[in-house]
Amino acid sequence: MFETEKVSLKVVKLNTKDIQAIAELQTESPRALAGLNSLDAVKRKIQALQQQAEDEEDCAQRLQCELDGERERHEKAEGDVAALNRHIQLVEDLDQAQERLATALQKLEEAEKAADESERGMKVIENWAMKDEEKMEIQELQLKEAKHIAEEADRKYEEVARKLVILEGELERAEERAEVSKLKCRDLDEELKNVTNNLKLLEAASEKYSEKEDKYEEEIKLLSDKLKEAETRGEFAERTVAKLEKTIDDLEDAK
Incomplete structure (x- = not known):
């Protein structure tokens, strides 16, 4: 762009010099023109210079048009470059946005996994809680049954204790009766001995006392x-x- 502007200025300077030369030739005295071969040659020279000036002017205009076109292309190129820079910036922003989106999606996936794990953990805890509740219900039933068994055992123990008291009383009375029976047995043994002795005496005296045999x-x-x-x-x-x-041995074993 700057080279074209320099060429245009150079052409304009050349045109100005030519015009000044032509003006000087026109203002010279007739004595200066006397050295020329003819006036026609001077006119042709002037016409040639004018034509050259016009050509130079056309060239300058053409160069100016090219310069304007080059400026337009340069401005358009700058606009394209700016648009391309904006596009590149948008692409970079898009890449960053996609990276942030990928990061966010990864975090979301991790959060979903964590949520799934938490949900599974909650389900496991709920299952444990349900099992614990079932165990507690079973243990409560077992506790009630154990209390019932303990109450039944206490009742049976009290009943056995009452029966034991009764049996102990009966045992004491039976021991008393047994003692009485033993005494009676001893008395009967004594009586039996006496009877035996009496029988022996009676047998010895049976011959002597035959008249009393029936009575004996x-x-x-x-x-x-x-x-x-x-x-x-x-x-x-x-x-x-x-x-x-x-009975006493059985009661002692039951204790």
């Missing part, structure tokens, strides 16, 4: 019946004592 036989029979009755009572007392001892 009746007495012997009566004594034998008493002996059998005493033996029966003794056996019953022994069975009663054995049964009471077994």
Whole structure:
């Protein structure tokens, strides 16, 4: 652009010099023109110079037009460059925006994954909570059942304790009866011994006292019946004592 402007100025300067030369030739005295071959030659010279000036002017105009076109192209190029710079800036902004979008999408994906993991964790915790609730319900039922069993055991224990008190009372009475039976057994043994001795004496004296045989036989029979009755009572007392001892052993094992 600046080279074209220099050419245009040079052409304009040449045109001005030519015009000044022509003016000087026209203003010279006739004596100066006397050296010329002819006036026609001078005119042709002037016409040639005028034509050259016109050509130079046309060239200058053409160069000016080219300069204007070059300026327009330069301005257009500058506009294109500015537009291209804006486009490049927009592309860079778009790239940055896409990078930020990719980063945001990645963060969103990570957040969604974290949310999914949190949701899965919540579901696991809820499942644990449900299982814990079920366990608590089962434990409550087991606790109620255990309390019921404990209450039933307490009731049975109290009942057994009452029965034990009753059995202890019965045992004391049975022991008393057994002691009485033992005493009676000893008395019966003494009586049996006496009866046996009496029988022996009676047998020894039976020959001597034959007239009293019937009476003695009746007495012997009566004594034998008493002996059998005493033996029966003794056996019953022994069975009663054995049964009471077994009952005491069972109660001690139950404790």
